[in-house]
Amino acid sequence: MTRDLINLLFFPAGLGLIAAGLLYQWVDRKLLARFQNRLGPRWFQPFADALKLLGKEEIHPAGSSAFLFAALPVLALAGALTAALYVPLFGLAPVFSFPGDLIVTLYLMSLLTLCIGLAGAQTRDRFSLAGALRVFTQMFAYEAPFILALLSPAVALMLAGQPSSWQIGELVLSAAGQPWFLLTLPITFVVALVGLMGKLELPPFDAPEAETEIVAGALTEYSGRGLALFSLARAVELVVGLTLVTALYLGGIGAGPLAAVLFTAKTIGLLLIVVVLQTLLARLRIDQTVNLWWRLGSVLVLAQWLLLLIFRVLR
């Protein structure tokens, strides 16, 4: 009981996770800045930003539901924090686990996007509305390939006749006994990583919050606490997403304290790749994002699955 509470509130989920999310966000910002020939923020900047925003007055825009306006950020953060319970944070075994939690986690991760979209759609601001439209459009673009890509390791194990499961805890344990899925399923790995960038609205998929077009997109009307909660939810989602991709594609989780360090190092490594992509690529227009995902992303995932089936038949 006490152990559960500590797990939930402090580590690995809860406050520890939020702190880790903000640190990851700092790594992202700092590296991006260095790659762009800037100095970048000091390590505590994301913490300071979050604290400052939490303490600021929240201005509720006229014409939107006050309840939804306040509830959506809370729901978004709750969704992200709940999703974190089922993934092996920092290479430790998931806090909770039940059969089929892989699917539930993927849906919980989408809650953030959904909340951001709804938050934009329910205010009357035109930039928010345009942003919300883009959030939903982008979600429909990357969501299917992203989910399929994260399900691929389980499917591959199943087809290979190995012990497989829709339960993340078991899945990552059996993945640890296999060669890295990064090597055997390279295509879906790329789709999963790039899909994560789409989910987090990082460049080049930052059309939903393109400041030169629609100011801050769906969150234009948000200030103070709501904005802080949304940004915390994004930070948590960054960790959850990186953890999930690492656990599934980079050799699952091992045992012992060193395994946890190694696992965390792997997530930072993935973050580095994400930052490099952010540096190199220019923003895609929303129609180009949709094209990319449906013409290329989905086809790639299906091609990978087809390859799996062919191997299965030949064997």
Add this chain to the structure above:
Amino acid sequence: MNAPATERFVVPIGPQHPALKEPGHFEFTVEGETVVDATVRLGYAHRGIEKGAEGRNWTQTLYLIERICGICSHIHSTAYAVGVEQLAEVEVPARAQAIREIICELERVHSHLLWLGVAAHDAGFDTLFMYTWRDRETVMDILETMSGNRVHYSANVLGGVKFDLTDESAVAILKGVEFLEERTHHYRKVVSEDAFFLQRTRGVGTMTHAEALALGVVGPTARASGVARDVRLDAPYVAYADFPARIQLLTAGDLEARFLARLDELLDSFRLIRVLVAGLPAGELTAKRMPRKLKPGEVISRVEAPRGELFYYIRSTGGEQPDRVKVRTPTLCNMGSVITQTIGHNLADVPMILVGIDPCFSCNDRAVTVRRAGDDNGRAWAWADLRRYGIDYYRRIRN
């Protein structure tokens, strides 16, 4: 929520908007993400400079004029100085003219690099933005070495220039230009080869040769559509007759062509700067005598600013002060093309198309009185009336 899918709504951009570095107001009517109608309203940064010029003497006005634009300050003062010198019938020494041209070209380099960064930022390509602005510091440093100032170089005086090209600054120029040339080749490659960036520029905002002629666009915007229009060649001023620029013409007319036109112009500016530094004529820096009072007369002075043709009309009634200075900046000529090109495009392309003409709002803004036919009561506002109106207005809104 129950609105039909085809409902149009108006997206206002400005006067305050992150895409605009200066105030302007645009209203884009969109269906979904497609722009179907566009209007523009300018004039938010009207500063009364033309009127201010009438209250200063010829020399003081030069410094006022230089402050019209914070990017192309030298070209404004050059246009004014060339016009005034023509009115005064003063012969400016060849060395002074050549130094003016060097600074004109350095300013073009600084302006185009600045523009490249802003345009990259609007396309969501912040890495290019940061790198171009870092490299732009090189040319700012050169200008500081030459003049002591980064923005308002204050190089011109009526009848010549204020400072000479020292050996030290010549070395700095050649070194800086070599570095920038290498970087510009790199940026040209990025702009013409980066697949993600090309998706945002190739075939976007295309303006045909005929449209460009009909809209009367100027500068690199026109040259990207194949209109051979460059005041440096059409009506050479300062030393452009002896040290001619080469026109950079492209035919595609889309955003990519506008990027390439400016980058090609940069490369030509580097060539021209080298030629100028190597072949700088010897001689004085200023004319022997510049009269304080000018003979009555009027003059039109045209120069090629980084954004296109800059037009000055100057009239003297024989006093120490100009009777009228009229400035028309290239942004005004190009603004019409933004309105026509955005229609039919995605809303996401609008900032790119707008930045494609390299708009400079505050240089462009003038006070305009629109009189409808029929309700013209024939009342002209004198200076005293305007002043009284202003005092009353602020008293009214304060209460």
